[in-house]
Amino acid sequence: MAITYPRAERAAQARTAAVQLAADGIDGVVFGWVDNAGLTRVKSVPLTQLAHAAEYGVGAAPCFDVSLVDDSFTVAPSSTGPVGDLRLVPDLDRLVALAAQPGWAWAPADRYAQDGTPHPGCQRGFARRVTEAIERRGLSVKAGIEVEWVVADSAGAPATLAPAYGMTRFIEHSDYLREVLRALTDQGLTVLQLHPEYAAGQFEVSIAAEGPVEAADTTMLVRHTIRAVSARHSLRVSYAPVFTEGSLGNGSHLHLSLWRQGRNLAHGGPGRHGLHPDAEQFLAGALAELPALLALGAPSVASYLRLVPSRFAGAYRCWGLENREAALRLITGSAAGQANAEFKCFDAAANPYLVVGGVLAAGLAGLKSGLPLPPETPSDPAALGPAALGPAERLPTSLPEAIDAYEKSALLRQALGPELYEAVLAVRQAEVELFSGHTDADVIEAVRWRY
Missing domain, CATH: 3.30.590.10 (Glutamine synthetase/guanido kinase, catalytic domain)
Incomplete structure (x- = not known):
């Protein structure tokens, strides 16, 4: 049976975190993941969108599963090229204001399918399993x-x-x-x-x-x-x-x-x-x-x-x-x-x-x-x-x-x-x-x- 993440709980956690981040002068949050070539890829949202991102994720193309060090792409049996979408869901337990980038916070992201089930190509999910x-x-x-x-x-x-x-x-x-x-x-x-x-x-x-x-x-x-x-x-x-x-x-x-x-x-x-x-x-x-x-x-x-x-x-x-x-x-x-x-x-x-x-x-x-x-x-x-x-x-x-x-x-x-x-x-x-x-x-x- 597929496991979905607790959307409502994460949204509530994000709203609480956003209050403190705003008080600390944070304007935006960067969500990061690492591809199979070892490069860090990111999306960011304004702080006002953190709760929505925690609940529903942020869109990220699945083609980065097969991206290379020079930003070109290859293919794998499960890759869909330009078709499809995934959701980046931030791990708010690791949310932190970036000391050397004033106004920004950061959190690592897990990747999910649009229905909230874990993406089988998520490297962070693999390490957790x-x-x-x-x-x-x-x-x-x-x-x-x-x-x-x-x-x-x-x-x-x-x-x-x-x-x-x-x-x-x-x-x-x-x-x-x-x-x-x-x-x-x-x-x-x-x-x-x-x-x-x-x-x-x-x-x-x-x-x-x-x-x-x-x-x-x-x-x-x-x-x-x-x-x-x-x-x-x-x-x-x-x-x-x-x-x-x-x-x-x-x-x-x-x-x-x-x-x-x-x-x-x-x-x-x-x-x-x-x-x-x-x-x-x-x-x-x-x-x-x-x-x-x-x-x-x-x-x-x-x-x-x-x-x-x-x-x-x-x-x-x-x-x-x-x-x-x-x-x-x-x-x-x-x-x-x-x-x-x-x-x-x-x-x-x-x-x-x-x-x-x-x-x-x-x-x-x-x-x-x-x-x-x-x-x-x-x-x-x-x-x-x-x-x-x-x-x-x-x-x-x-x-x-x-x-x-x-x-x-x-x-x-x-x-x-x-x-x-x-x-x-x-x-x-x-x-x-x-x-x-x-x-x-x-x-x-x-x-x-x-x-």
Whole structure:
């Protein structure tokens, strides 16, 4: 039986929210969703229309299910081209005034059919469904996604060439970073770290862990906020997988931990490095599915210019304690609540809802099958000879290789559902064709300012 959202309740919630937003000087509200190419699409309404939008949604063309990074379109079995309409329904629990965009508020949106039933291609809905399946097993997940970005000047060059992690870089952009920090905090986010990163002009921010869907929402809010603050400082921002050819790229590392009744199952257990059995099986399931998951988490042709050995990108399917070259890095932390696993092979070209939903679906399969983790890789896998690699293996080195693994994944086909699975596949295949015959430099240039 189809499930519809509670229209009257949402309208009432919106009317209450609108009163406070008006008092705060808000004139309009932006509703955002992320397409299968990883681009954020939006519609906005004046504040006076918020209640109507919460009750009935705002129209959005379904053709964006098959939109590409260059704004062209492909086709999938369920796509209807220019025909039809969907409704964007804002999640008012995440409604927030945008600190760096005076007069505007923002909320992530779910996509519904016009009759109020969930759109099967809604990526946020997919992440929610998998989260609920884990919760039905008496488990919960805390997640966080690192945000890395390159700051560039008006000419498009990195805005600083100061040393990686260096105080000089921090000083050069101290006022800018302070405004980023203040804007994120004013929006109710808990910032854990903010620092210069490795590549020229690169910075990183980490936000406190929360539920999987909420973590994906927060990631988008953080990216929007950084971009808005940057514009106020006459700076440009790129979240693209690679900004400069041959350099380290922008990762979007997913951190997560599995919990049961208030206990972190990545700490204090009988398994390796304190893992409880459920946590080990969950991580084993995700690790086993990583080649196919790259079609979700490293979705661009440019992603594979970042995902190379010895660049802290996690180019090998293996795991290890504090191993920054393993795709799955286990982190014990300094306290029980801080222990978590980090998936390093994903980047910001990805739709974060697809990433968290895909990883959780693979982890859930590991739980159901009781899958054990393979032997640990305790050193840089790139430095090991073939005979010493053991269970470690190179992850796909190109988008076509990841697509091949994705097409062989019955797990992801079932978890995503036929409409979303086929739309993702169509977009990936079309982008391979889009960049066919292009040099690495061409690809980098083409996507540098799209993300």
